[in-house]
Amino acid sequence: xxxxxxxxxxxxxxxxxxxxxxxxxxxxxxxxxxxxxxxxxxxxxxxxxxxxxxxxxxxxxxxxxxxxxxxxxxxxxxxxxxxxxxxxxxxxxxxxxxxxxxxxxxxxxxxxxxxxxxxxxxx
Amino acid sequence: xxxxxxxxxxxxxxxxxxxxxxxxxxxxxxxxxxxxxxxxxxxxxxxxxxxxxxxxxxxxxxxxxxxxxxxxxxxxxxxxxxxxxxxxxxxxxxxxxxxxxxxxxx
Numbered sequence: 001x002x003x004x005x006x007x008x009x010x011x012x013x014x015x016x017x018x019x020x021x022x023x024x025x026x027x028x029x030x031x032x033x034x035x036x037x038x039x040x041x042x043x044x045x046x047x048x049x050x051x052x053x054x055x056x057x058x059x060x061x062x063x064x065x066x067x068x069x070x071x072x073x074x075x076x077x078x079x080x081x082x083x084x085x086x087x088x089x090x091x092x093x094x095x096x097x098x099x100x101x102x103x104x105x106x107x108x109x110x111x112x113x114x115x116x117x118x119x120x121x122x123x
Numbered sequence: 124x125x126x127x128x129x130x131x132x133x134x135x136x137x138x139x140x141x142x143x144x145x146x147x148x149x150x151x152x153x154x155x156x157x158x159x160x161x162x163x164x165x166x167x168x169x170x171x172x173x174x175x176x177x178x179x180x181x182x183x184x185x186x187x188x189x190x191x192x193x194x195x196x197x198x199x200x201x202x203x204x205x206x207x208x209x210x211x212x213x214x215x216x217x218x219x220x221x222x223x224x225x226x227x228x229x
Contacts, residue, residue: 045212115165115166
C-alpha cells in the first residue's frame with residue numbers, strides 16, 4: 001500500500017526539541033522530493049519545509065528557518081523534521097507529504113499525505 | 124508572500140447542486156495553483172493541479188479553471204462525500220494556502 005506514516009509528535013515545553021519521522025512505503029521513496037506541512041488547531045495549512053531526493057537541497061519557511069532541520073534516509077525510506085527552540089505557535093498537526101512529481105526536484109504540489117502527528121508546545 | 128483569499132468562507136448547498144469556489148491571489152501565480160479537499164480528521168487530498176488538471180483518481184465532476192490571480196473550483200453535482208473543506212495552494216512563489224472554503228449540507 002502506498003502510504004506515509006508520521007510519528008514522533010507529543011508534548012514538549014517551550015524552548016524544547018522534538019524529532020518527527022515519516023516512514024514511506026509502497027513507492028520508490030528515493031525518487032521524490034518530500035515536504036512537511038502543518039496545521040494549527042482549527043486553522044488552515046502552513047507550508048514548512050522541503051528536501052530534494054538526495055538531500056542536497058533543503059527549503060524552509062521563514063517562521064522555522066534556523067530552528068528546524070529537514071533530512072532524509074533513503075535506505076530507510078524515511079524523512080525527518082528536527083524541531084528546536086519550539087514555540088507555542090509551532091503547536092500543530094504536522095503532515096508529511098510527497099511531491100506530486102517524481103523527477104526529484106520539488107514541483108511544490110503534494111499528492112500523498114500522511115495522517116499527521118500532533119505537536120503540543122506547552123509548559 | 125503571496126496571499127490566497129478564498130470565498131465564500133462557507134457554502135451551503137444540497138446534494139446534486141453545483142458548487143463554485145473561488146480563490147484569488149494577491150499577485151499573479153500564472154497557472155500554478157492547486158486545490159485540495161480535507162475532511163475532518165483526515166489529511167488533505169490533491170484534487171486539481173496547475174489550475175485545471177485533475178489529479179489521479181479524481182472524479183470528472185471536479186474541475187478547475189483560471190489563471191493569473193483568479194481561480195475557480197467547480198463541483199458539477201455534489202455527492203454526499205463532497206461535503207468537506209477545500210483549500211487552494213499556489214506554487215509560483217514559496218507555497219502558500221488559502222484559508223479554506225467549507226462546503227456544508229444545506
